[in-house]
Amino acid sequence: MSRKIERLINLTIALLATQRYLTKSEIFRTVQGYEGSAETKERMFERDKDDLRTLGITIDVGSFDPIFNDEAGYRIRSENYQLDLGEITPTEISLLSLAADAWQGAAFADATQSAILKLSSIGVPADPIDIPGLSPKLSNSSADLETVTAAIASSDFLIFDYLATNLESQERTIIPFALSNRTGFWYVSGVDQEIQEVRTFRLDRVQGVIKQAKNKDPFEFPASFELSEADTRVSNRSAVIDVRKGKGYALRRLAISVKDLGEWDQIKVPIHTLETLGAEILWHGEDVFVHEPAELREYIVKQLQALVNNHE
C-alpha cells in the first residue's frame, strides 16, 4: 500500500513542479512507481488520477506543445493546489475554528476538521476569542447535506420524495443552489425542474434518501433570488387582526404594524398561506380576532364550526 501512496505523492509533486503539460509517456518514464506492462501502467495512472481528484486536487488536461498535439498532457496548477485565503490573522484563525466546531457531531464534522488541519499549516497561531461560552452548534437534521452540497458544486439534479402540506408524497427534481438553516431546520433551494421556478424545501420533510443525478446542461444561477424570499414572513398579502394586550406574542413577532386600541392592539401580519396563519390564529383562541381579509375570516369561521361540531 505504501508504494501506491509513494507513487501518488510523487505524481503530485511532478505534476505540480512542471511548468508545462507532461505527457503520459513522460510521466511513466520519470515518475517513480509506474511499472509493468503498458496496459498496467495505463490502468494505474487512470486510478491515480481519480484518487487525486477524490482528494480535491484539480488536474488540468491539455496540450500546448505542437509536437505532442495528439497526445494529452497533464499538470496541477499551483494556484489550484494551494490554499489562497490571503493574509490571515490569529483572530480569523479562531473564528474559523469556532466555525468548524459548530459542526461537532454533525454532517460536516470531518470536512471542517480536515479544513482546519490544512489551515494549521499556515503557521498562524490562534488568538482565543474572549467571549466565554461562545460555541453555537449546528443542528444535524439531515444526513443528506453531503449529497446536497455535491449537487450544488456541479449543478446536478437532486431527486427526492417530498411531503406536501396534504401529507402526500410527491417526487421533486431540482437543481439546487442554496442551503440554509433557520430556527434549527435545514432548507435547500433550487430550480424545480417541472415548473422552472425557485422553490425551497425543508430537508426533514424529505421522505427517504435524496438522490443526485448528473446534469450535463449549463445551469444559469437565478440572479435575483435572495434567501429571505424563502422566508414565510415575506408576502404581498396581509391580514388585519386584533390581539389582546399582553397576549399573542408569537403573532406580534410577525407584525408589520401595530395600532393601540386600549384593551386590544390591532396588528397587520403577512399571509403566507391561509392554513399556516389560520393555525397560528386558532392556537391563540379568544385572544385573537380577525378583521380582514374576508377569505381568512371565512376560513377561521369554518374551522371553529368544525371544532364545535367535533367536540360538543
Next chain:
Amino acid sequence: MSKSISAPLARTARLLDLVPYINTHQGIALKELAQHFEVTPAQMNADLMTLWMCGLPGYTHLELMNLDFESGFVSIGNASTLSKPRAITFQECVALLLGLDLIASSLPSDRQDLLTAAESLRKRLTEILGLPIKLFVEAGTSGVVATAIAQAIETNSGLKIRYHSLYKDQVTERTVVPVNLYESDNHQYMRAFCSTAMDYREFRVDRIDQATPADVFAEFPAKIDSTEKLSFSIKIMGSSRDVAERFAISHSTIGSSIELSSYSRQWIERSVMASGEAVLLSAPQEIRAEIAKKAQLMLNRYKEA
C-alpha cells in the same frame, strides 16, 4: 466529494498535509506531530519514512525531500513544491461558510471587531467557492443569551431570564439556575431549577429574550419528577402535514385514532384548536368541553361582528 475516502487515500492526504505543517513547525516533537494529525507516534514514524522516499523525478538526494526525524524532532527541507497548505475543497468551504454564518449571528452586536473579521473571511471563502450560490444560517438564539447561559452553567450560578411560554402565551421573568443545555427536535433547550416554580423546568432557548446574572438564595432539591404526563387521544379527520408535525406523528391516515401524552393541558387544548377541522380530541372529556365552549364563544363573536 470525500464521502468516505479509503484508508490509503486518507493517508495520502495526511502525507500531503504533513509537508506544509512541518515546514512552518520545524523541529516539532514527533509525538506532538502525531497528536496534531491524530495518529499514533508509530504511524507518524511510518508516514515520515514514506515521505522520505518522495520527491521530484530523478529521486537522488538532490530531488528527494530532506526529512530529519531520527532525534524525535522533525524538520524538513528541499520540499518547496509541497510547502504551501492544500486548497480547501468545495465541501469544506461550504461547511466553513455555514459555520461562520452561525458564529457571526451569535456574536454580540458590540463586537464590531469580530463581526468585521467574520465578514472579511466570508468574502474570501465565497471567492474560493467560485459559484454564485447562497448560504445562510440564522442562529435561533441571541449570542448574549447563549453566553450568559453557558457562563451560569459553568459557574453554577443563577440567571434572571425573560421567557415567553408559548403554551401559556405569557412573558414572565424568573430566576433560574441552569443545569444543562440539550438539543431535541431541532431546538435547543435549557434545563434549569426555577425558583418561581420551585422545581426543575425546561426552557426553549430561542424563547428566552433576556438573560442576566442573578443571585439565587434558595437551596434547590435534587430532581423529583413531580409533574405527571396527561394522556389524551385524537382522531385524524383530515390529511395535514402541519398536524403530523405538531403532534409528532408519522402515520396519520384519516379516521385513525392515536393515543398521546403531554405535560401541558394548555398545549393539548391549543394544539387541537390550531388543527381546526383536521383533528378531533376524543379524550379527556374536560378538555373536549373546554374546546367546544371556546370555539362557540369565538364563533358567536364572528357572527355578531
